[in-house]
Amino acid sequence: MAADVKGIIYGINGPVIYIKGKTAFRMGEMVYVGPQKLVGEVIRLDSSRTTIQVYEETTGLKPGDEVYSTGAAISVTLAPGILHNIFDGIERPLSEIAKAGGMYITRGLSVDALDRNKKWQAHITVKPGQHVFGGTVIAEVQETPMIVHKCMLPPDTEGTVESVANDGEYTIDETIVTIIQNDGTKKELSMTQKWPIRVPRPTNKRYAASEPLITGQRILDTLFPIAKGGTAAIPGGFGTGKTMTQHQVAKWSDADIIVYIGCGERGNEMTQVLEEFSELIDPKSGNPLMDRTVLIANTSNMPVAAREASIYTGLTLAEYYRDMGYHVAIMADSTSRWAEALRELSGRLEEMPAEEGFPAYLASKLSAFYERAGMMHNLNGSVGSVTIIGAVSPQGSDFSEPVTQNTKRFVRCFWGLDKSLAYARHFPAIHWLTSYSEYVQDLAPWYNAKAGKDFIANRNRLMAILNQESALMEIVKLIGSDVLPDDQKLTLEIARVVRLGYLQQNAFHKDDTCVPIEKQAAQMRVILYLYDRARSLVTMGHPMSVLKQSNIFDRVINIKYDVPNDRLDMFDQYMKDIDTFYDEVIEKNA
CATH class of the missing domain: 1.10.1140.10 (Bovine Mitochondrial F1-atpase; Atp Synthase Beta Chain; Chain D, domain 3)
Structure with a gap:
């Protein structure tokens, strides 16, 4: 963290704070706000005012408090230890938060995203003199019994290996490879890399849909299939089974890794999800399902700014494992709560509202989110995918509301849940007349060959x-x-x-x-x-x-x-x- 003060708070409006006058902050920069060092992000800059959204409760802040610069964007830490973990919306592990601050998340609490003291058995996969580039696997770690974690060169790095460590046990911060970059500078590499959550990780090529994500659910696999690297929406009113459908897909689908994002859901429901996932046994291996799962919990009583960021946090973690060559499925529950967070922040920023008060850029935000899905040819030559399955919670089961309608524009699979089917105990309560999949013809060769x-x-x-x-x-x-x-x-x-x-x-x-x-x-x-x-x-x-x-x-x-x-x-x-x-x-x- 940079120690220099870059601004003084002038005004506060909920999670949004203002700094008067011209500042040296950069757009998207992560900052620390006030004496408690609350985490924030610069979201608007002009010559007379800097606007920052704070990812924690701003109660107690006052004009005159200082804002500190970090010089970096909001980023996630990528290294062994992500799987089998439960994070909040900005990648702080809830177990460590509980140890440091008790049952409730303490404001300004600074905990490491991953355990920096744990030693991992690493097998070094590069040799001195080898030319390496972004995505090159430099070490392999058995992260869980099912998943080998492939530590990669950051995408923007290239050079020649100068020296490597011997195979053995290392923490995620210890140097395991040293390279000479193309500009002649020396760079020491550990198992850890950082990546800004709002920037998609680069790839070589996007493949067309050709292979389905097999879920074991007949109505999905047969009537409305989704491709690996595809996108799907599950809209439905309260009690129609959105979360349970996602649970079934998470447990039984042939994805290698599951990223479950609880975005703005009720606290008791999220607690149930966390407890159930911790107890579930993976039918593939007989090990706990958490061995290939990451949970991101951001309940409805947490700050809305962190809710908005949680979607991107989960997406970046998914892209990281995709770069290793894994097929990752994201369960976002629910994008409606994320859109409501956008609406609240937009109102605080005094932006011109569009339909039902949602910001005018709702559609572009949704499209940017779903467009990060795909079956990709990665920088290191491997093939991996990110499949996004987003639950939508339209008020009153009204599928004509803006979030559902805009989501339909950007997904190719629509699993419409029906209240009457749910009340008749017909599960999954996906109605065959309101649902559709645009992947059927793309996947026809695979189905006809395999089934x-x-x-x-x-x-x-x-x-x-x-x-x-x-x-x-x-x-x-x-x-x-x-x-x-x-x-x-x-x-x-x-x-x-x-x-x-x-x-x-x-x-x-x-x-x-x-x-x-x-x-x-x-x-x-x-x-x-x-x-x-x-x-x-x-x-x-x-x-x-x-x-x-x-x-x-x-x-x-x-x-x-x-x-x-x-x-x-x-x-x-x-x-x-x-x-x-x-x-x-x-x-x-x-």
Whole structure:
């Protein structure tokens, strides 16, 4: 921290403070405010006034207090020790805050982001004389049983290795490699690097979407898939299951690392998240899920400025692990609270409000956030991805409000939660008529190669059946279902099989909580085979009342429970049972 004073507080407006006159501060610079050294950031500069937002409660500050310069932007510390940790919005570990300040976060508390005394077993991966550049892996550390942490050269550094340390135990601050930079200067490198949170980490190339993030949730993987490096929004009112959907994706998806950002959520809900994540077992390894998870907690009673920064803190940590070649999934819960923080700060700054009081730059802020997702070819030649799944909390479940509408412009996957489905205990409560995914065609080659050539065609048929059901239900509401012709009654019955047997999932059932893509494909085939055979019977003149006398429809619904995930051979018996049902109906009514 620089010791020189660069300004004197002139005015205070909530988390926003003003310094009168011209100052030497720079835009985006991190500063320390007042005698307690509260963390702040310069957000506006002109010849007559400097405006700073403070990331902590400003109670007790007064005009005349001093503001100290740091000379650097708001940055995060990147080194081994990030995983299995819980941070606040500006990367201060909550466990260390609790030790230093008790149950509540003490203002002005300065704690190291990572443990600087812990020694890590490092394997040095470069040799003297080797030319190195930004992204080059200089050391590998087994950070958790599942994740090897690859300590890299900062992106803006290049040179020739002069000397290296021997393999052994080092703290994150000890020098392990010394290089001669291109300008002839010597630079000592440790396992640590800093990176400003508002600047995307550079990459060589962005790849087009080609591989899905497999979640194990049928409605997501089959109907509305998201690509690795893709973006998705989960909008829904209170109690519709946004957080639980994100939990399921965090636990069961094939992402290597999870970054969960609790942005402005209620304190008791965030506590529940922290406790649950600490207890969850990773189904991939049998180790605690926290071994590949980072949690960022910024509850609704914390300062709004820190809430606004927490999104970028989590994003920068995700990009750092992406640069190592990992696939990272970000769960942002929720971007609505982040937008509300923007609105409050914008009001304090006396900016011209736009729709519903949100700042005019809401759309550009959202786009800048979601655009940092992607499958990337990194500087060191590895391939990694950042997938962003953002929950949106529209007031009164009104999807026409500004945050939801602007989010829809920048995401390619929209998982719309429905209150009526949630109240009917249909989970996940993602409504198939309001949701969409623009990744379906991009991912079609992968699905057809991995899950069968008919996968996308079958998926489209399921969607057509559900759309037909919606149209028919309008008629049923008016005149009842008895007057419908048998082919339309069959459509309603198959749609019921799809809804209950395929779209609805039981998170507490050992086989149904996470379903491999091969079983999803087999279930689809059985449902559509039943539909085709039953339709041929209806075409022959057999009434639906006769077809429904068999229990075959309910048996197909119960496939999700009756067929274990590792016994896909059992689907052959279901095909035979459907043929037997077909033959019996013809024989009885011959």
